[in-house]
Amino acid sequence: MFAVKVPKREAEKTRRKLIELGVLAKSYSVKREGEFILFPVTGPVEGFEIVEAEFEKTKRRPHSYREVVEVPEEVRPLLPSSFDIIGDVAIIELPEKLMPYGKAIGEAILKVHRHIKAVFAKGSKIEGEYRVRELIRLAGERRTETLHRENGIRLRLDVAKVYFSPRLATERMRIFEKTQPGEIVFDMFAGVGPYSILLAKKAKLVFACDINPWAVRYLEENRKLNKMPNVVPILGDVRKIAGRIEADRVIMNLPKFADRFLREAMLSVKDGGIVHYYGFGPEENLFFEHEAKINGIAKGLGFHVEFLDERKVRPYAPRQFNIAIDFRVLK
Numbered sequence: 001m002f003a004v005k006v007p008k009r010e011a012e013k014t015r016r017k018l019i020e021l022g023v024l025a026k027s028y029s030v031k032r033e034g035e036f037i038l039f040p041v042t043g044p045v046e047g048f049e050i051v052e053a054e055f056e057k058t059k060r061r062p063h064s065y066r067e068v069v070e071v072p073e074e075v076r077p078l079l080p081s082s083f084d085i086i087g088d089v090a091i092i093e094l095p096e097k098l099m100p101y102g103k104a105i106g107e108a109i110l111k112v113h114r115h116i117k118a119v120f121a122k123g124s125k126i127e128g129e130y131r132v133r134e135l136i137r138l139a140g141e142r143r144t145e146t147l148h149r150e151n152g153i154r155l156r157l158d159v160a161k162v163y164f165s166p167r168l169a170t171e172r173m174r175i176f177e178k179t180q181p182g183e184i185v186f187d188m189f190a191g192v193g194p195y196s197i198l199l200a201k202k203a204k205l206v207f208a209c210d211i212n213p214w215a216v217r218y219l220e221e222n223r224k225l226n227k228m229p230n231v232v233p234i235l236g237d238v239r240k241i242a243g244r245i246e247a248d249r250v251i252m253n254l255p256k257f258a259d260r261f262l263r264e265a266m267l268s269v270k271d272g273g274i275v276h277y278y279g280f281g282p283e284e285n286l287f288f289e290h291e292a293k294i295n296g297i298a299k300g301l302g303f304h305v306e307f308l309d310e311r312k313v314r315p316y317a318p319r320q321f322n323i324a325i326d327f328r329v330l331k
Contacts, residue, residue, distance in 0.1 A: 001025070003038040003053040004045055011037040014048070021045065028055035062112050069108035071101045083109070086159055086166050087146030088117040091135065106138025117141045120159070132212075135160050150194070151176070152201075153226050157192040161214040164191060168253075171313050171324065172198055175276055178326075179203060179249060186247035186268050188238045188261060189254040192218040193231065199249075200228040207245050209234040243267040250275045255322055259290065262297040271331040274308065276324065283319040286312065290325055304330040 006014045018024040018039055028040035031053060040055045062068050066079050075097055083092035090109050094102060099121070106119035118141045123134035135144065144160035150169040157164055172195055179185065179202045187196045190208035192215055200206045208231055210216050216235040223231045234241060242264030250265045252258045255278040265275050279290045287310050298305045309326040316322045 001028070001053065001055060002041050002043055003031070003051050003055070004041050004048040005033075005036050005038050005051045006048070008032075008035055008037055014039060018045070025055075027058055029058050031055055065105065065108040065112045068111055069101075070104055071098070075101065079105070084166055085113075085116065086157070086164060087148040088115055089144065089146045089159055090116045090119045091122060091159065092119065092138075093122045102136065102138045106140065109138075110140050118143060118146075120144070132161060132163060151198050153194075153197045153222075155192055155194060155197065155218075155222050156225060157218050158214065162192055162212060162218060163215070164194065167314055168194070175199065175251065176202065178274075183248040184246070185249045185251065186245050186265075187251045187253075188265065188268075189252065190219060190233075191215045191253075193222045193233075195251050195253060196231050197222055197226050197228055199251075200226075200231045203249075204230065206231045207234060207241075207247070208232065209236065209238050209241055211235070211237055239264055241268075246270050248273050252277045255279050255316075259293045262294060263301065266298060266301055266303055266329050269329050272328060274326060274328050276326050278313070278322065278324055280316055281321055281323045283321065286310075286321060286323050287325060290323070294325070294327060298329065302331075306330060 004014060004018060018041060023041045023043065023045050025040035025042050031038040038053050044050050069079065078095050078098050080092055080094065083090050098105065102121055109119050110116055119138045120135040121138055123136040145158045148155045148157065148166065150166065151173050175195065176198050179199050181202050182204045185199050185203045185206045187206060187208045190196045190210045193208055196206045196208035208219055210219065213235055216233050219233045223233065238261060245268045247269055250269045252261065252265055252275060258278055269275055277294065281287060281290065291307065294305055306328040307325065308328055311324050313322040313324050
C-alpha cells in the first residue's frame with residue numbers, strides 16, 4: 001500500500017498533517033525504517049515522498065468488558081453498561097441472573113481495564129448507620145482498600161468500611177467553586193473527606209464530622225496525605241455538635257436522611273450563611289417537599305431562607321433523582 005516517508009524529526013508534524021487531510025490509514029500501524037518513519041495512507045499525498053510498503057493491521061483493544069466477556073447469549077442484554085471505579089477497585093451492580101457469571105465478568109473487566117486490580121459486586125443496598133454495603137469479590141486482588149484521585153486530591157479509603165461515591169466528583173467541584181477564601185465550613189457527614197479536603201484548599205477552617213470511626217480514621221490520614229491541617233476531624237453524632245460551630249457554609253451530603261438534620265444545619269450556620277442540602281426526589285416532584293421541610297424548620301426557629309439554586313445531581317433509581325438545594329439562612 002501507499003506510504004508517506006519522512007525523517008524521524010518530522011514524524012509528529014507529518015502525522016498531524018495527514019490526520020488533518022484525512023488520508024492517514026488508522027487501521028494500520030506506523031512503520032520505522034532506519035532514520036525514517038513510514039505512515040500508511042489511503043492514496044498519494046501531494047508534497048510528500050510516496051513509497052510502497054507493507055503494514056501490519058492495528059490491534060484494537062476492546063473498549064468495554066462486554067466485548068470480551070463470555071456469558072450465554074440469553075443473559076448478555078443484562079450486562080451493565082457502567083460500574084463505579086474507586087481508585088483501582090471496580091464495583092459493579094449485577095442482576096441476580098448474572099451472579100453465576102460474576103467471575104467471568106470480573107475477569108473481563110480486569111482484562112480490558114488494566115489499571116483496575118480488584119472487582120466486586122454490590123451484595124446489598126447501602127444500609128445502616130455507617131452507610132456501607134456488602135461486597136462480593138468477583139476477581140482480582142483480595143483487598144478493599146484503595147487510593148482514589150479526583151479534583152486534584154488523594155483519598156485513601158476502604159470501600160467495604162466507608163461510604164464513598166465517585167459519581168459526585170463534579171458536584172464536589174461545583175461546591176468548591178462557590179466556596180470563598182477564608183470561609184469556615186461545616187461538613188456534617190464528611191466520610192473520608194472528599195468535600196472537606198477539597199474545600200480546605202480555599203477555606204480557613206473545615207470542621208468534618210462523621211459517626212463512622214473508620215471514616216474518621218481515613219479522614220485523619222487523608223488530611224495528612226493532602227497536607228490540609230485546616231481540616232478538623234470530629235468523630236460523633238452531628239446532633240451533639242450542632243450549634244457549637246458557627247460556619248459560613250454547611251454541607252449536608254446525606255440524601256436519604258438529610259431532612260432529619262435541617263435544624264442542626266441551620267443552628268450551625270451564620271446569619272447569611274449557605275447550606276448545601278442533598279436529598280432524593282421523584283421525577284414529577286423533585287424539590288417541593290424538600291423546600292417545604294426547609295421552610296418549616298426555618299419558621300420554627302424564627303429564621304427565613306432564601307433559595308439560591310436547585311438541581312438534579314444524578315439519577316438514583318428509575319424516575320428518582322439525587323437532588324441538591326442551596327439556600328441562604330437569614331436569622
